[in-house]
Amino acid sequence: MRMNQRLLIVIAAVAALGAAVDVAAADLAAGKAKAAEVCAACHGVDGNSATADFPRLGGQHPDYLAKALRDYKSGQRKNAIMAGFAQGLSKQDVENVAAYYGSQPVVVSTRH
Amino acid sequence: MNKTILLGAALAFALAAPAAMAQGAAAGDAAKGRDKTQMCQGCHGIEGWRTAYPEVYRVPRIGGQHEAYLVKALQEYRSGERSHPSMRGIAASLSDQDMADLAAYYAQAGAKGVAK
Numbered sequence: 001m002r003m004n005q006r007l008l009i010v011i012a013a014v015a016a017l018g019a020a021v022d023v024a025a026a027d028l029a030a031g032k033a034k035a036a037e038v039c040a041a042c043h044g045v046d047g048n049s050a051t052a053d054f055p056r057l058g059g060q061h062p063d064y065l066a067k068a069l070r071d072y073k074s075g076q077r078k079n080a081i082m083a084g085f086a087q088g089l090s091k092q093d094v095e096n097v098a099a100y101y102g103s104q105p106v107v108v109s110t111r112h
Numbered sequence: 113m114n115k116t117i118l119l120g121a122a123l124a125f126a127l128a129a130p131a132a133m134a135q136g137a138a139a140g141d142a143a144k145g146r147d148k149t150q151m152c153q154g155c156h157g158i159e160g161w162r163t164a165y166p167e168v169y170r171v172p173r174i175g176g177q178h179e180a181y182l183v184k185a186l187q188e189y190r191s192g193e194r195s196h197p198s199m200r201g202i203a204a205s206l207s208d209q210d211m212a213d214l215a216a217y218y219a220q221a222g223a224k225g226v227a228k
Contacts, residue, residue, distance in 0.1 A: 052180035061160075061170035078193055109175040109221065110159045 022091060026062070031100030034093050038085055039101075047101045059106030065098035140179065145217025148210055151202050152218075165197065175221030182215035 036045060039057075043049045047058030057065060071077035072086035073094075089097065155161050155171045162170050175180060188194040189203035206214070 049178070052178040053184070054178070055181045056177055060173055063169040064172045067167060067169045076195060105149075106173075108156065108173040108177050110173050 022029050024095075026095040026099030027092075028096070028100050028103060030092075031096030031098070034089070035100050037074035038088065039097060042081075043098040043101070046104045046107075047106065048107045049105075056107040058104035060102055060108055062095075062098040065101055066094050069098065070093045117142070140183075140212035140214075140216030142213070142220050143214040145213035145215070148214055149217065151205075152214065155198075156218075161223045163196070163198070173216045177219060178183055179219035183211050186211040 002081050035043075042051065042054045043057050043103065045055055047060070069086050069089060072079060072082040073089070075083065086094075149157070152174075155163075156174050160170055162168050185194065186203045186206060189196065189199040190206070192200065194200075203211075
């Protein structure tokens with residue numbers, strides 16, 4: 001019992017910490033504006049890129065897109081083009097752009 | 113005269129062979145790819161499936177993705193350029209032809225394969 005209480009406190013503390021560090025909720029309108037400015041030339045306004053080398057982003061999971069952008073930014077994922085663009089995005093931009101493309105009509109989907 | 117012909121033939125072969133080999137490896141067969149998806153389906157076939165390690169996020173949707181991009185992603189996992197542990201292990205077990213076939217299969221999945 002005592003152990004469980006301790007565990008609960010730890011879980012609550014970790015959750016609170018996570019919430020505090022987290023950026024504000026994604027802003028779709030801001031994401032759309034940023035996407036049009038930075039991403040659309042290659043990935044398309046709706047994420048349906050016309051060029052085979054550039055992945056389609058429409059309908060992709062936002063948490064995956066945000067993770068990809070963070071990795072490009074940190075250099076963990078190496079791509080000369082994307083590194084440059086990701087550098088120019090703030091943490092909030094990353095969330096906004098990821099949420100925007102994720103909200104677009106599904107271009108990529110889960111295949112059964 | 114014969115020497116010239118031989119030289120010409122050798123030259124033609126040298127020029128043509130690499131091109132033919134490159135073409136052979138590049139063409140993906142979607143039907144064959146479908147039979148190779150056992151390793152993929154456990155994560156990419158389940159809507160909203162999340163990675164567990166080293167970071168938690170939903171695995172990418174890949175149905176309808178560009179074929180060339182999918183091949184490139186697999187190659188980058190195999191070479192270590194992309195670092196996800198599970199994908200590195202899986203990509204290491206795939207031949208160039210497997211990658212081409214899988215990419216062809218997933219690329220044509222498209223919106224008709226949309227998750228429920």
